[in-house]
Amino acid sequence: MEHDVVVVGGGCVGISTAYHLATRTDLDVGVVEKEHHLAVHQSGRNSGVLHPGFNYEPGTQKAEFAVEGTRRMKAFCAEHDVPCEEVGVVVAARTRTEERRLDELAAQADANGVEATVVGRERLRELEPEAAGRAALHCPAAASVDAQQYVYALAREAREAGVTVHLDTRVTGLERTAGGYRVATDSGPLDAGVVVNAAGLQADRIAHSVGVGEDYRVVPFRGEYYEVTPDRRGLVNSMIYPTPDPELPFLGVHFTRRADGSVIVGPNAVLAFGREAYENTDVNLGDLRDALGYEGFWRLFASPKMVRVAAVELGKSFSKPRFAAAARKLLPALRDDDLVPSYAGVRAQVVSRDGDLVKQPLFVEEERAVHVLNAVSPGLTCSLPFGEHLAERVETLV
Ligand SMILES: Cc1cc2nc3c(=O)[nH]c(=O)nc-3n(C[C@H](O)[C@H](O)[C@H](O)COP(=O)(O)OP(=O)(O)OC[C@H]3O[C@@H](n4cnc5c(N)ncnc54)[C@H](O)[C@@H]3O)c2cc1C
Known part of the structure; x- marks a missing residue:
């Protein structure tokens, strides 16, 4: 052949x-x-979100592909009957520092040609009545797709x-x-x-x-999701994201209304003990040896901040109350009982030999x-x- x-x-x-x-x-x-x-x-095994490009550095290939990819995928889905809902996203700021970061995101969105507006508390309450936050960035072009x-x-x-x-x-x-x-x-x-x-x-x-x-080597990070029970889906209209911390590699748990109307919460970012380890009890010794034998891995985790983040993420993986508590920072009305475990995905996080996340x-x-x-x-x-x-x-x- x-x-x-x-x-x-x-x-x-x-x-x-x-x-x-x-x-x-x-x-x-x-x-x-x-x-x-x-x-x-x-x-x-992802969130199925079309990220329209407000949070990527202007001039990079990632920003260029995200902006063009969002536009083209919406058209493709419309043409081929693939479920795709343009629900929009609010990036909620809970502190003054986060509020200032929203202005930076809005400027980035502008440079990337993406419509995104900083809105005050009142408008945030209209868009997402249950979301926490003193302000938000609203980007209507974000969409949910059936991947x-x-x-x-x-x-x-x-x-x-x-x-x-x-x-x-x-x-x-x-x-x-x-x-x-x-x-x-x-x-x-x-x-x-x-x-x-x-x-x-x-x-x-x-x-x-x-x-x-x-x-370069892949270091696998599992992202786990919970789903909001159908009777409580009304807590979320669209997508609610936290303000990204530029020093952290992952966004932190957030809320996504999917193309089928369900609402998922997550993902966290747990170091996985295997490249296809979808349960927190899955271990692949070969993959684990590969990660632990890589100098880039140890350089990445030489940073106390990364070790702290890894420990917090692991805690959320093994404890539903901790996961729910993290989610409540964005949605205070959420109760532990509103969440049921859902699927997980593993990110192929590429780490350079120097320990940098690519x-x-x-x-x-x-x-x-x-x-x-x-x-x-x-x-x-x-x-x-x-x-x-x-x-x-x-x-x-x-
Ligand atoms: C938890 C999570 C959430 C995410 N959320 C989003 C999101 O909301 N929006 C977004 O845009 N992106 C998101 N992403 C990122 C996105 O899913 C990935 O960037 C993208 O799917 C990568 O696609 P891929 O084709 O490179 O890899 P994959 O989908 O992993 O495909 C690789 C394929 O190669 C096959 N393969 C591997 N080895 C072999 C072999 N030896 N022989 C034959 N076949 C082989 C595998 O079986 C697999 O099917 C998320 C990712 C994760 C993990």
């Missing part, structure tokens, strides 16, 4: 790359996915444009050949002119196997391969322009 291009990974990034390659070129494209379904890992249905709709389009999707097929190795790569899989080899490695939580391992990206999309090009080392959040929002960008890069390699 051979393809001009083999894409490893049936998440939103891999499928978007395959879709754009098939619709822009005559190349024969195959997607290889180890699971029986698409979007089983990060692409199907799995989106990936399936995109895959349908890709297949119609000629892409072959090989499910239940795990890539076990890459070997350079005269014409590109021989991709070893547990269902037999595939020959590829070019390989796109979009394997998410496992992408660094595939890249390292051919000597690429060795200064915050921008990162891919490395070789002569006959593109390795997506960091499809950082909001990778779902960014997936259409990011996949198109990767497809453009592949076109220069074939």
